[in-house]
Amino acid sequence: MTSNNDPGVPPVVGVLGGGRMGAGIAHAFLIAGSKVTVVERDTASADAARDRIERALGKSLERGSLKGSLNDWARNLTLSTSYADFSSCGLVVEAVPEIWDLKSAALQEIERNLSKSAWLATNTSSLSVDGLAEQLQRPERFCGLHFFNPVPASKLVEVIISKHTGDEAKTLSLKWVEGLGKTPVLVNDAPGFASSRLGVAIALEAIRMVEEGVASAGDIDKAMVLGYKFPVGPLALTDIVGLDVRLDIAEYLESSLGPRFAPPQLMRDMVANGELGRKTGQGFFTYES
Known part of the structure; x- marks a missing residue:
């Protein structure tokens, strides 16, 4: 075939x-x-x-x-x-x-x-x-x-x-x-290439905004989808990729490019609690199995 x-x-x-x-x-x-x-x-x-x-x-x-x-x-x-x-x-x-x-x-x-x-x-x-x-x-x-x-x-x-x-x-x-x-x-070849470097930078700032109480995860994602034409919000995308995967990438980028890629404590806490996104049913959003 x-x-x-x-x-x-x-x-x-x-x-x-x-x-x-x-x-x-x-x-x-x-x-x-x-x-x-x-x-x-x-x-x-x-x-x-x-x-x-x-x-x-x-x-x-x-x-x-x-x-x-x-x-x-x-x-x-x-x-x-x-x-x-x-x-x-x-x-x-x-x-x-x-x-x-x-x-x-x-x-x-x-x-x-x-x-x-x-x-x-x-x-x-x-x-x-x-x-x-x-x-x-x-x-x-x-x-x-x-x-x-x-x-x-x-x-x-x-x-x-x-x-x-x-x-x-x-x-x-x-x-x-x-x-x-x-x-x-x-x-x-460069740390994070083009896509991961930009994608993780946006995701980390979105997580910091949740951590600081700027807005809810849902409203942050709506702002990017409706205002900037993102096909999916940065927090929902982080759930799809997996918070553990993005944490590993962020730590690598921090070691290569400096503190602007330092993972927020909220991200570390969620990974430690097993809230990894879609694959566990809970991340920034809740998913049915």
């Missing part, structure tokens, strides 16, 4: 990590016509990733954006717990949590299992692509592909070019994004 998208994607793609972002990336490549191998840390996580991806495919079929049956599309999906199964992939996208040591080790292990002609990308939303590249044997074949949550609905992918990224990798990465039916923006 293939899609009607421009066949600009590699025929076989790997994704490390089948959580919300990894599953979304796998879904995007599947519907663009790639065969996709997702590697997870254990069998239970791999089974959960399969369920997540197949649910996304099912929703696409229900909306009529895909033709055929779920079995037609799911047969191009492989779940594994072994990095060795990346050996046949033309491209592997790493999508593990935003923890430097975890990402760096994962990328090095992926590279050890890739053919020398394969390409490697990280889905980091804030960590230094230059720094990650410097840990690799073939940094010229590496770049950042920052997908946005939820991946199926988002039309944007931020392509991050490190000082080591080769011209061919740069050209191909733009082609891959367009092959997914999405729009690439090209950014040189």
Whole structure:
């Protein structure tokens, strides 16, 4: 089963990590016509990733954006717990949590299992692509592909070019994004890139306003949606991304760019209390399970 998208994607793609972002990336490549191998840390996580991806495919079929049956599309999906199964992939996208040591080790292990002609990308939303590249044997074949949550609905992918990224990798990465039916923006490596840096800055100020009692979360978001044409308010978006994820990014940006990115105490308290947003049912807003 293939899609009607421009066949600009590699025929076989790997994704490390089948959580919300990894599953979304796998879904995007599947519907663009790639065969996709997702590697997870254990069998239970791999089974959960399969369920997540197949649910996304099912929703696409229900909306009529895909033709055929779920079995037609799911047969191009492989779940594994072994990095060795990346050996046949033309491209592997790493999508593990935003923890430097975890990402760096994962990328090095992926590279050890890739053919020398394969390409490697990280889905980091804030960590230094230059720094990650410097840990690799073939940094010229590496770049950042920052997908946005939820991946199926988002039309944007931020392509991050490190000082080591080769011209061919740069050209191909733009082609891959367009092959997914999405729009690439090209950014040189810098803390937070373009999107995370601006998005987190707005979100942190909105959280400070709640903390200071300037206005309610709902009214702050309404002001940005109705007054500035944001598609979703900065606090609702923080709930979608996850307060824990944004806290990690803010702490990294604070260490790189200074105190203007210092996380508000309210944010720290909410994360400590497990109020992480949509995934826990409670953040700045309350969500039904």
